[in-house]
Amino acid sequence: MSIARSPLAPEGFPDLPAIAGVTPRVARARYKTWDRCDLTFVELAPGTAVAGVLTKSRCPSPEVEWCRDALPLGTARALVVNAGNSNAFTGNRGRAAVEAIAARVAGHLDCQPSDVFVSSTGVIGVPLPIDKAEAGLDAAFAAPECSWQDAAATIMTTDTFEKAAVANVVVGGKIISLVGIIKGSGMIAPDMATMLGFIFTDAAVDPAFLQAALSDANVRSFSCITVDGDTSTSDTILAFATGQAGNAPIVDGNSPGADAFRSALADLCTRLAHLVVRDGEGASKFITIDVEGAESDESAHRIALSIANSPLVKTAIAGEDANWGRVVMAVGKAGEPAERDRLSIRFGETQVAVNGLAVEGYDEAPVAAHLKGSDVDIGVDLGLGSGRATVWTCDLTHGYIAINADYRS
């Protein structure tokens, strides 16, 4: 089967600058019987700092375990991404494949294996074939540098468009750039809605600060999106900073440009996260859920996720139905502090329920018009405190069922 480009996809691929110290190459490892590049090899200059956030799944892939062990060392020389095989749930053989990849790259670059970061996405339960990985790597070593669009395309599985974003920021008088590529949320093979994202910057940043900034950004971006509530065994976000921009290194929050860098990274992560939702399986609406008035930000986040993951809310939006009763239900089931008689709900700019009561005779025309658009906003005010959160999701359509049930793996 082929899946049409998501109706929520942006018009085109953005213009992205080269990042000094970052050299992407792609090759055909032929992990599946397809004729496309499926191995991405990104060489990173010596001195590159690294940070990452990884899936909390209790059944992670060996790649996730490898990255978790390597991240505390803070340095990176290469990234390898395999598409078409997630290598998850493959026991010692899966681990051996990751070690073989790291060893081959370490030999090529004359670096430590722990400087090589590896991610894989695709079918679960099939050990990544080491011979194909090694042949693919050798081809990549010899390949010319590729474009960001080629790299973004090569990490895709059943994504319907290449996803990338860029941010520029001045740090200590130097212009630095951040480029991110990401894949996720398209799936027909028997694997997860895997999300893999990679961010590259030429900034000089201490790994500890990079990690803090990335963790902080993650909480407000990737951790705030959901397509179907199903957490992958392979979710990985890695950020690499080559330090070639010439800025005085950012070592902590007091360094010149630290705040600017942190916000640029957070902004980049949010835009990358939105792209994943816009390629959500079967998505026809991009939904923003704003919760305020909760007892804490954490409580607001859990309530927002309860709404975003509710099949009844998601199908109502797919049906362009201002079904605020389902929002009430999702607030009620979240298990967080809520009082029915203080709860207010809006669709777009129109309040439909205030203080636990439907707004009688509210104007349905702007609500209907808002729901017909491709971007839908739902606002919930709990009326209890000052906690707030925003979560992004997509609707639940026949397309999701078609992708995940109609076609056998």
Added chain:
Amino acid sequence: MSIARSPLAPEGFPDLPAIAGVTPRVARARYKTWDRCDLTFVELAPGTAVAGVLTKSRCPSPEVEWCRDALPLGTARALVVNAGNSNAFTGNRGRAAVEAIAARVAGHLDCQPSDVFVSSTGVIGVPLPIDKAEAGLDAAFAAPECSWQDAAATIMTTDTFEKAAVANVVVGGKIISLVGIIKGSGMIAPDMATMLGFIFTDAAVDPAFLQAALSDANVRSFSCITVDGDTSTSDTILAFATGQAGNAPIVDGNSPGADAFRSALADLCTRLAHLVVRDGEGASKFITIDVEGAESDESAHRIALSIANSPLVKTAIAGEDANWGRVVMAVGKAGEPAERDRLSIRFGETQVAVNGLAVEGYDEAPVAAHLKGSDVDIGVDLGLGSGRATVWTCDLTHGYIAINADYRS
């Protein structure tokens, strides 16, 4: 739209005995523009004990709050069930409707309003019209006693079949009967997948013991089913015991017949719960998920629910796809203790993964045959401890999307 009878429905309605001291009647309150009975009035003999379990939603209906206040008193004289309007999220006006119903019945039966239990199911956010409720009650007071099937039909909203079950048990030398009727999981109007269940027995049972037995049964039955993970604002199970069977009252676990009564009630609850799953929106498969080897029963329960609520697992079963990778994902995301390399998974009787590895060359024929049937069993062994749990759910199909998104409310 009309929804076809669920393919998982039992062949017919069971033969149910009358329960001494229980007199059901139905009438047309016309809560919606339909020509069908939508108000159920069940008169209960003086001395009837009552117990109940109610939704944990933080935004419950006024009916749920009314029942929660009345249950500690332990006595009941009547049950009123309104179909077509859930009366949830309606503020003081909704509360006034419940009070008016209780007052009218109390006047008719010369009892306390707190002896009148009220449940409503249907559209949310519209106060139950008091005039229609009162006229409906007056019609019900004058109506002849009806059959259990009529009562089971009258509490339905978009259920596709009437749901009831019976159990008989000997308590202290007397044969006692338990009859349950239940509705839930069919929905096209803008309301929740509301579950309402009512159990009637002629046993003499102390309210405290009845409550303990019902709470216990609930944990292993209604709390172990899920259609879409969306918890209603109105979920209610009430059990009424008229004491007319002539048994020596069961006052605690040491009373004669206490164990027999408790298991009969638990068995009845499980069968009623299964009927709700079998009428799950769009369901084409009845799925049993057995988790064992967890660190505790509670942990096993949460893992089983994580599997049962996973859209990717549910769509895989709909597609008759032995996609055990999605089961691994759902175990991994549950946040409970799990070790990838001890995890084993079976479909039906066939092990497909053992100790964190796919069983190479397992016989796919029996797995495929099992998945083609209407009843699918998934077994997960975590290999950690002795905790176990069973959860029942249904698959996620185009029918679910059609019911909840294609038709506007």
